[in-house]
Amino acid sequence: MLRYCFNLLAVIFGSGLIAAGFNLFLIPHRLLSGGVSGLSMLASYFTPLNVSLLYLLFNIPLLVTGWFQLGRRFIVLSIASVAAATWFIEIIPAMPLVSDMLLASVFGGVLVGVGSGISFRAGGSSGGFDILGSIISRHRDFPIGSILVSLNALVILAAGYLENNWNIALASMASMYVTGRVVDLIHVSHIKVTVLIVTNRTDEMLQHLLELQRGVTKIKTEGAYSHTEKDMLMTVTTRYELAELKRIIKQSDPQAFVNILETVGIMGSFRKR
Secondary structure, three states, X not given: OHHHHHHHHHHHHXXXXXXXXXXXXXXXXXXXXXXXHHHHHHHHHHXXXXXXXXXXXXXXXXXXXXXXXXXXXXXXXXXXXXXXXXXHHHHOOOOOOOOOHHHHHHHHHHHHHXXXXXXXXXXXXXXXXXXXXXXXXXXXXXXXXXXXXXXXXXXXXHHHHHHOOHHHHHHHHHHHHHHHHHHHHHOOOOOEEEEEEEEOOHHHHHHHHHHHOOOEEEXXXXXXXXXOEEEEEEEEEEHHHHHHHHHHHHXXXXXXXXXXXXXXXXXXXXXXX
16 A cells, blocks of 8 residues: 555656646647647647646546556556646646757656656556557557657647648657657666576575566576586566566575576567556
8 A cells, every 4th residue: 555655646746747848848839748648739729728628638538448458556547647737737837948949849858758757667657648558568569658659640740730830840759759768768667688597595586586477487507617506597577577576586595696688579478467
């Protein structure tokens, strides 16, 4: 429960950063963020409706879809994120912190990316295309940030056409690219690592490793110099779970020799959830 409360607070904090990116950098220059928030901004520029209301309305059908596809916990945190972002967008004044459009697009993109990445790390999302990206990444092993950038191409085309100003559209594209890269830096669950552990405490180590619900292969080894027989455990996990894996190894056998390798690709069964 304590961890869930911490994640909820993290999601709300991330929503505040997202709203700050919108109101202090993007909206004053009529720039767009990605996905549903971009559609909300675009609609607000051409209608009397405000961004926060449109953001909430556009997110509702995606949250309902995500409830069935992604699980209750993820969507509850995503609902909290959308509700908090809607509130923050309403209370943070839309005033430009910088006069240069390019600076606004970069720093707005960084804030939105950090806020979205925090929401993902906490186990939720910031709603909108993030939910679609999460659905796709659970069935296909792609980086979420890259998926979001691809989905946002349609928003950019619509902005360029409706605004009749491709400077704004291209600056918005730069902002979305920055957002996607920042999300991928923070949310690293798509990056796989292979961990090789040489240990004398095989049974104790296995007992704790299997709690991560990852497959573990046990290989008999022999030291070339000492000719001492040991077990080597091999497992593939994600960068997101690596900190917990290191904690388990130190707790089970502080003297274990560990080699961590970044994995280029995986074939066969691997749990993405």
